[in-house]
Amino acid sequence: MEIYSYSFLILLLPALSFVILALAGMKMSHKTAGLIGTTSLGLVTLLSYCTAFAYFTADRTAEGAFATIVPYNFTWLPLGNLHFDMGILLDPISVMMLIVISTVSLMVHIYSFGYMHGEKGFQRYYAFLSLFTMSMLGLVVATNIFQMYTFWELVGVSSYLLIGFYYPLKPAIAASKKAFIVTRFADMFFLIGILLFGFYAGTFSFDFTVSGDVRAMAGAAFILPTALVLMFIGGAGKSAMFPLHIWLPDAMEGPTPVSALIHAATMVVAGVFQIARMFPLWINYAPEALSIVVWVGVFTAFYAAAVACAQSDIKRVLAFSTISQIAFMMVALGVCLPGHESVIDAHGSLGYMASMFHLFTHAMFKACLFLGAGCIIHAVHSNEMALMGGLRKYMPITHITFLISCLAIAGIPFFSGFSSKDEIISACFQYSPVVGWIMTGIAAMTAFYMFRLYYGIFWGTENKEAHEHHTPHEAPLTMTIPLIVLSVITVGVGVYSTLAGFLGWGGSFGSFVTANGQDYTIHFDTQIAVTSTIIALISIAVATYIYKGEQQPVADRLYKTFPKLHRAAYKRFYQDEIWQYVTHRIIFRCVSTPIAWFDRHVVDGTFNFMAWGANEAGESLRPWQSGDVRQYAVWFLTGAVALTLVLLAL
Amino acid sequence: MIPVEYYFVLSALLFFIGVFGFVTRRNLIAMLISVELVLNAVDINFAAVNRLLYPQGMEGMFMTLFVIGVAAAESAVAIAIIINVYRNFKSDSVDSIKNMKW
Numbered sequence: 179m180e181i182y183s184y185s186f187l188i189l190l191l192p193a194l195s196f197v198i199l200a201l202a203g204m205k206m207s208h209k210t211a212g213l214i215g216t217t218s219l220g221l222v223t224l225l226s227y228c229t230a231f232a233y234f235t236a237d238r239t240a241e242g243a244f245a246t247i248v249p250y251n252f253t254w255l256p257l258g259n260l261h262f263d264m265g266i267l268l269d270p271i272s273v274m275m276l277i278v279i280s281t282v283s284l285m286v287h288i289y290s291f292g293y294m295h296g297e298k299g300f301q302r303y304y305a306f307l308s309l310f311t312m313s314m315l316g317l318v319v320a321t322n323i324f325q326m327y328t329f330w331e332l333v334g335v336s337s338y339l340l341i342g343f344y345y346p347l348k349p350a351i352a353a354s355k356k357a358f359i360v361t362r363f364a365d366m367f368f369l370i371g372i373l374l375f376g377f378y379a380g381t382f383s384f385d386f387t388v389s390g391d392v393r394a395m396a397g398a399a400f401i402l403p404t405a406l407v408l409m410f411i412g413g414a415g416k417s418a419m420f421p422l423h424i425w426l427p428d429a430m431e432g433p434t435p436v437s438a439l440i441h442a443a444t445m446v447v448a449g450v451f452q453i454a455r456m457f458p459l460w461i462n463y464a465p466e467a468l469s470i471v472v473w474v475g476v477f478t479a480f481y482a483a484a485v486a487c488a489q490s491d492i493k494r495v496l497a498f499s500t501i502s503q504i505a506f507m508m509v510a511l512g513v514c515l516p517g518h519e520s521v522i523d524a525h526g527s528l529g530y531m532a533s534m535f536h537l538f539t540h541a542m543f544k545a546c547l548f549l550g551a552g553c554i555i556h557a558v559h560s561n562e563m564a565l566m567g568g569l570r571k572y573m574p575i576t577h578i579t580f581l582i583s584c585l586a587i588a589g590i591p592f593f594s595g596f597s598s599k600d601e602i603i604s605a606c607f608q609y610s611p612v613v614g615w616i617m618t619g620i621a622a623m624t625a626f627y628m629f630r631l632y633y634g635i636f637w638g639t640e641n642k643e644a645h646e647h648h649t650p651h652e653a654p655l656t657m658t659i660p661l662i663v664l665s666v667i668t669v670g671v672g673v674y675s676t677l678a679g680f681l682g683w684g685g686s687f688g689s690f691v692t693a694n695g696q697d698y699t700i701h702f703d704t705q706i707a708v709t710s711t712i713i714a715l716i717s718i719a720v721a722t723y724i725y726k727g728e729q730q731p732v733a734d735r736l737y738k739t740f741p742k743l744h745r746a747a748y749k750r751f752y753q754d755e756i757w758q759y760v761t762h763r764i765i766f767r768c769v770s771t772p773i774a775w776f777d778r779h780v781v782d783g784t785f786n787f788m789a790w791g792a793n794e795a796g797e798s799l800r801p802w803q804s805g806d807v808r809q810y811a812v813w814f815l816t817g818a819v820a821l822t823l824v825l826l827a828l
Numbered sequence: 829m830i831p832v833e834y835y836f837v838l839s840a841l842l843f844f845i846g847v848f849g850f851v852t853r854r855n856l857i858a859m860l861i862s863v864e865l866v867l868n869a870v871d872i873n874f875a876a877v878n879r880l881l882y883p884q885g886m887e888g889m890f891m892t893l894f895v896i897g898v899a900a901a902e903s904a905v906a907i908a909i910i911i912n913v914y915r916n917f918k919s920d921s922v923d924s925i926k927n928m929k930w
Contacts, residue, residue, distance in 0.1 A: 807922060808851045808859070815847055 181232055182249040185266050188225050188276065189319070191218040192312035196305050203301030215304035216287040219311060223280040233273045234690055243695025244270050246385070251321050260376055265321035267384060270691040271454055271534055275318035278541045281667075282443040283311045285545065285660035286435045292657035293435050293552050303343060303433070310336035314444050318451060322382035323372050323409075326452065330368070330416070333445045334361050340440060341432040353428035360425040364415020371408030374401065386458045403464035406456060410471060413449025418501045419508060420478040424754055426501055430493040430561075434552030437493060442500050442548050443541035450507040450537055457511070457530060457693060465516045472512030472609070476616055479505035481751065483623040487630065488747035491561045492551050495631045496544070499587065502624060503540050507533040509617060510602040513609035514693065527693030528608065531700075532601035535687040539594035539671060543586040546664035550580040553657055554635060557650035563631070568640030572650040577636050579661040584632045586668045588625035589714045594668045596711070597675035597686070597700070603710055604703050618710055625714040629721035637726050675700065679707075835876035843869035856910045856920045860903065867899045 195218035203211050239245050251265030287307060294300055313332035320326035335358075342354030376382050378401050411422075418426040429441050440446070453460065453471065460468055479502045486498035510533035553576040558565055570577040586595035599621055607614035652658065678686040679702040688698035724732045737744055746752065842865050849862030871892045878888020910920060917924040 808853075811847070811850050815851075 182229060182247060182266075182268060184225060185229055185249050185268065185319075188222050188229070188280075189266070189312055189316055191222050191225075192308045192315065194218065196308035196312060199301055199305035199308060203305050206301055208296070208300040211301035211304050212287075212291050215308050216284070216291070218308065219280070219284050219287045222311070222315070223284045226276040226280040229268065230273045230277050233268055234270075238695075238697075241695070242697060244690075248321055254325075259380055260382065262324045262382065263322050264325050266319045267321040268319065270695060271451065272318045274534060274538060274691050275451060276315065278538055279311065279314050279318065279444050282439055282541055282545045282664075283307070283314075285549070285664060286439040289438075289549050289552070289657050289660040290433075290435045292654045293556060294433060295654075297433075299343065303340075306336055306339045306343070307436075307439070310340065310440060310445075314448075317448060320384070322384055323375065323456075324382045326455070327365075327368065327372055330412075330448060330452075331365065333440075333448065334358065334365070334416070337361075337429070337440050337445055340436040341429045343433055343436065344431070347431070349428075350431040353425075353431040357425040357429045360422055361415045364422050365412050367408045368412020368415075371405045371410075371412065374408065375405040378402075378405070384455060402459060403467040406460055406464050407467050407470060409452060409456065410449075410467075413452040414474060415449070416452075417446050417449030417504045417508065418478075419449070419474050419505065420481050421753065421757075423478065423482065423501050424757055427494050427497045427750070430491070430497050434493065434548060434555055437497070438545045438548030438552065441497065442544040446500060446504055447507065447537050447541070450504060450511065450533060453508070453511050454530065454534060457514075457527075460511075461514055461516050461527065461693070468512045468514065470512075472509055472613060475505040475508035475512055476613060476620075477505075478502070479509065479620045480616065480623075483620050483627065485747050485750045486627040487623065488744055490563050490748070492554065492563055492566070492631060492635060493548075493561050495563075495627060496547055496551060499547075499624065499628065500544055502620065503536070503544065503587070506599065506602055506617070506620075507536050507540070509613065510536065510605055513605050513613060515609065528601065528698075529605035530693035531688050531691060531698060532598060532605050534691045535675075536595075536598035536602055538687065539586065539598045539668070542664050542671070543583040543593075543595060543668045546579055546583040546661055546668060547587070549657070549661055549664070550576050550583065553653040553661070554650075556653055556657070559648070563634040565641050566635045567638040568636070569650055570636040573652045575652060575658045575661060579658075579665040580632060580636070582665040582668055584628045586672060587628050588718060589621055589710055590718075591707075591711055592669070592673050592676045594672035594675065596672060597679055597702075600679070600702055600707050600710060601700060604706050607703075607706060614706075618713060621710055622713045622717040625717035626721050629718050630725050633721060633725035638730070639728050680704075832876055832880045835872055839869045839872040839876070841869075842866070842872065854921045854923060856913065856922055859922060860906050860910070863906075864899060864903065867895055871895055 195215050198214060199206075199211055206214075233244065233247070236245070246267065246269040248265055248267050251263050251267075253261045254264040255262040287304070290303065290307070294303055297303065310333060313329045313336055316329035317326055317333060320329060338354045338358040341357050342350050344350040372382070413419075415422045426441060426446065430437055432441075482498045482501035482505065486495050486502065489495045489498060510529040512529070514527040514529040553573065554566065554569065555561055557569070557573060560566075582593065586593035589596045589599045603614060603617050603621065606617045675686045677683065679700045682699060682701055684697065684699050686700045688700045692698045724730060724736075749755075846862045846865030846867075846869060849865065850859050853859050853862060874888045874892045874895070878885065882888070913925055914920050
């Protein structure tokens, strides 16, 4: 399609700005470097919006779905029958992701002007941001799993680089290594899944309709589910599902805008996106395996919400809330029910739409929360909630935008999170009432811990001593504008989708992205909507009761009543310790140490022996070339005598 | 007339004294002298054998003269080398030039 011929620029521009900033960035002033990065990202955003506009206003196909368009696709690496392609694929979810990534990334670029002001390595920071944006965009427009995997690893690298941005600090280094190793470990399964899939299906392409081999392969009953579950493990690593979530809270060591971009809005939802991408296969050939996704998601959502209730570092609270919310998306994908005759049913696959919708809304309000947290950290110079409190007077814009985002994540009507979360819970109730009630409960916990955070920061006891020493102030304009933009999106989407959902208007999210591509009008189930709203309001009321006041007798009493529970939740239920134990005590000691011994003594020994043998042979030949003339003479004489004797004997 | 065996015995003695000296001495000059002894042993052999086998011919004698000439030239070259070695290594010992092999 010629009209999308500019789409390659969406990948090229950030790649170019990365190259320029990486090679020449250190010679530029901070301002120039930042402007180069932001300008290229601005253009990318513009192009993404143009693409989205052109795509969603184009005519639908005969089946009522948006056409899948592949403007570019070329073979990158042919390998016999299989070939690795690189290209651009536009379909509803990839176009939706283009909007999410470019919007949040642009906001983060602008925000970083203020947040990273005067920071050493400012240019490097912008170079890495460009690299990340390029990789993430490449991931979502991938035409095949292999391209997806390539860019998947690239986002992993950029995430590693950005988490370790403050490389003189030890925790940052440790966190970046942890993030890289944990996600790499999960990606190993992803790769195995890809290879398994590629081997049996004979293709890596996402175009599942033409690859008849996929159907043939489905005959071998367990292959396809196995491949998909292996890929899901990779996705679980990136999306921080339990028990591979351990890297995400530590990743908060990176600069806060990076947390907003990578560890809240875009990269961590790659796992959700991956399942959504492979969704036709999941739903048609492995619907039973989806229950794994559901239960992993449910447990993660609950676990992360429970931990978030006890954290004191504001970024950690947000990190656990991110884990919990991504788990919501996972659950929503998992609870989809297969239609009959391998036709994806829009009603049964409501969860797919809900998941993507939640991905979209969550990206916006969570980015806003993180950027808001960045403003607060900027003002207070600490992540600890104990040093905050009463900040609402000092930072009105941050306060309002933070409140809006908190209301959105809590699921209050007329804020974007309400509509998407409500659809998720409806989908869960369709699947099983148990899952539905559990998710409703977790949504209540979400509202509770978010408002605990909100009151802890903006209300509660003011740390007068610290504030006298250094009065907190509102962040500069470069930092508040992104907050305002993101909260306007949150409210705008929220108001429209809430009204549309109750009144049955079209044009809401379901008109753009659904499992089968057909227009789906979101209709709230009044019972569920009202129940979840009431529960959210109750949770907020409880949080208000406990945490709003200057004194917090209830909270103190709770700590005293359940000190062990609080301590366990604060320590994240000792998950890191368990991993530490498993890796160090069991894997290192029982597996790695013998392997290392074998490597050092047997493998190395063989080669060392060969080297030693050659060395010894050389050493024993060396004296013959002594340069000692008299010795040569002796040899010469001996030889001559010997020859003479031989000749005489003959 | 002196029996020819005496010449051979003398020649053999000189030859082995020369070889012995060449092998055992460390001093370069002494080694050079030893080489001269070996050459002299050969000269005596040439002269004696010439006389014994071809009394009318003079080829052996010429060869002797030729060897003496070559030996003189060789000595000149050897002395030049030894002097250079001495200048470089501050020693006339044969061991001092061992490290020329690397």
